[in-house]
Amino acid sequence: MQLQYIKYETSGPVAVLTLNRPECLNAWHTAMRQEILEAIAASAADESVRALIMTGAGDRAFSAGQDLNEAHDFDADRAESWIGEWETYYDALRSFPKPLVMALNGTAAGSAFQVALLGDIRVAHPDVKMGQPEINSGIASVTGPWIMREMLGLSRTVELTLTGRMMEAAECERIGLVHYLVPRDQVMAKSLELARELAAKPPIAMRLDKARLREVTEADFRETIQAAIRIHRECYGSGEPAAMMEKFFQERAQRRG
Template sequence: MSEILCDIHDDIALVTLNRPARLNAVHRALRASLIATLARLNKDASVRAIVLTGAGERAFCAGQDLEEAADVDIARIPAWLDSQRAMYQAVRDLDKPCIAALNGVAAGAGFQVALCADWRVAATHARIGQPEVKAGLASIVGSYLMTLHVGMTHNVQMSLSGELIDARRAYDIGLVTELAERADVLAAALERAKQLARLPAHAMKLSKQRFRTLTQPGFDAACAAGIEAQTECYAHGEPQMAMRAFLNAKASMDIKA
């Protein structure tokens, strides 16, 4: 099964995170495929806009795959987080409009991918947030990306509680650009992509490059700080314990089901 699906509709590319049984959680193969797909689409002059979404009805992306994260050796944390950084950067590097269609949960790494997009269309039932602290991880890159959209009060509340908020609340505070009903979220995102695709491509490219220039130093600093912080978290053992407890509880529930 391909972790990333890509369909071209006229001049719009629909890119789908395709691990629905795992709520489209990020792991090595999905990261690599998403990075390669976005790089290819960015070079394709026939593609004028990109829509990102998740397979199934439950999630855009539930975040980092905890089975992968729980097994990360401390010595591998810099390389592992560099690969995460490259995934976010692949979205940031797009010179054409990118719309995230949040068809369900967008949490952690999935939330951060969406924050790197230009436009976020969320289904009204979607839940969105930054739950890293619940997994024993510091909220570093996600909290930086939220500073580009919301003030300190909302950022602190979401980063320190790890709680997910509903899409209407996310829209009210500025994390989501548009709301749509469950059945209409992808159609709304594709329609927005068509509208943006009709705008002059070179002006769009230069505008996006300027936004990237303005935010790149902060993004780079957050990624560097994230490596340092998560290395310390893993050294304390909190992520391993929290993730294993979650995975064991999930396995127990699966057996009972």
């Protein structure tokens, strides 16, 4: 694999995929997601790999989610094709037949929060923050609320979606979104420990368990994608996301100036 935006390496039966754009908090764009898909496919096909860890480079963020520089100029048609890209990405994570551990080295926001929740086990440190802040950028949330509702129920999902607030790690652990909360310098060690433990499980039973867990949410996932196409066409067609992103860019420039 020719990799520019991620790193991929193996340690015994465990592969480690590192999001590698620390200069922009590991925010992803289409090219980066394509590299992630290639790495996921390689892990699935490699019989020597029995578990996968996903983490981020640096110490600030797992990922800030969508790169707003890419999304700034989306119109209704591009928003629809963009949702198709997310369907492919999320389907790859949901279909991955081996254990997937999320080593959360920092903030996981927006689509990165969703990706983290699509992992099997999440390890974080006390300074990690997670949440669904899209509304603050004028972007409607569709896939995020679906994933949150599956894990948290409707009441908490409504509150998190409409406020767009970021949760502290302690809250994430308390409500079950983080499974292991460890000191910052132990996140990867704990993730490797868990990945190796899971890698030692019987692989056929692991694959079948994961396939069944995917099946029970498959119909809702596909319906959510269709809803996302409809809603994001209207959202991006309105111009509101572009206006909010432009305001964000201007405020950031003023802070840096």
